[in-house]
Amino acid sequence: MGVSKPLSGCTNTEEVLPYIEQHMIHIKTAYPKFRKRTKWLQDKHNSTFIQWLRFKVQSELEEDNHGVSENLRWLAAGPNMAVPLYRSYLIKCIKFNIKAQDDVRTTQNSGVYLLAHTMQVASAKDKNPILSNMGFYGVIQEIWDLDYQKFTIPVFRCDWIDSSSLVVDELGFTLVDLSKIGHRNDQFVLASQVKQIFFIDDPMHRGWSVVLSMPNREYNDVIGDEVLGDVIIECEPFTRGMPNVDTFDELVGELGSQNIRGGCEDIWIE
Template sequence: TVDVSKLDKLEEDVVVTLCLLEKYFPPSFFDIMVHLVVHLVREVRLCGPVYFRWMYPLERYMKVLKGYVQNRTRPEGCIAERYIAEEAVEFCTQHLSDVSTVGVPSSQKMGVSKPLSGCTVSVVDQDLLNQAHLYVLENTEEVLPYIEQHMIHIKTAYPKFRKRTKWLQDKHNSIFIQWLRFKVQSELEEDNHGASENLRWLAADPNMAVPLYRSYLIKGIKFNIKAQDDVRTTQNSGVYLLAHTMQVASAKDKKPILSNMGFYGVIQEIWDLDYQKFTIPAFRCDWIDSS
């Protein structure tokens, strides 16, 4: 659905967004397709939602049909035979087990994660490693109860700062890794501890010798580092992160706001954090300053 009352504001936002893009991209980036965005709101106002009338699906499918042609003197026959054959095979796969769907690579269908290049092992900076390790912990569901416990622990230990949200968060980030390590170790000494094997190795910190890869497949999606993309036509080094983070107006802001914020970046290194029993890929990125 389209809210007509918001179209004018949307048209203004499109212009402002394109102006912001001009700060980061060269003039050659702004071809006719980028300029087309300026007219989309007017087209929606005149003709309704774009998806009711666009031709992209038909154009893409024409490319598929064109690939069916093996005999240029009989293109229609080639298309008909190939279409019937593929339709029959697709129908059969729905009634057979342990078969792959036509046209879908198994790695993408199964969500496989694996490196796609050779690695170089490097001893990374301890501060950077702690940042990556903290990010893994903060995004692991099994660790979330410990994060809540640690925040309560900090508020109890520092009652004068219990209302200073930013100070509490900074303190949590600086000592949570060590606190979790000792917390899990103390639980493991108990007979009926609830710590799992994965949590045990997560709390033990990753190996400082980190394998670095140039290309990595994560759940069927390929990611490259910037240096790899510099010599290629296709680009797979750009990332977008939607984070629930604390936003402050300045260093003296005592009333930060927690909200979702989007970050755009470019992958500089792909790390494979080694937790002895398993590994977790992580990206070291350069983030765009959108301020």
């Protein structure tokens, strides 16, 4: 039985936002020829922000009256490289499974939807994409619990459906082709950012699945007395070294869950 300490609230992103702005100014100053290239600037930010933030915060900590919070200090330091993986994770009364867990169950809990304010690129040569809201549909493949010593942050590694394999039929239902996987370089999402969805086979269109959004199903499994703090881990996780991920810039664009049931507290892990 393992126990972790979740970060209360979502203040970590707010604390990081001023540094994001500083980093973008730093990039534009260092590369003036690219200051109007929106996509290039965003890609550069994504690939260098974590290292820049770590150095920036460390420099500020060496100053008197630096004002760096404990949360920001641990975020900048990065998570433990040994990452616990889980088959199921219960957050705000909503149970999420990895696909391998769904494959041996009669219920489905691995489908997720993310509404993101992101860049939309017309083509590979598009140097100035537009920013707008865009929906992404995916299936959870792994559940990671990133340990920042003082708190943990659950993230999902998902197979995201290629945006070109998404249509809306004449009745207004969203159809996706689950075999068409895209966005392979950006698979991770904060667990707090997604809404749970379900996929059912479309009887009229072979190879396509209908996306359904159902009312939250409360998880009422009997829990024993092993309640310590805010998190319970019911089955021992297995760990592995963290792969080389370019950046966890999902912290930058945290949208907050749109599928949170009021009156529920804590995070339960199965």
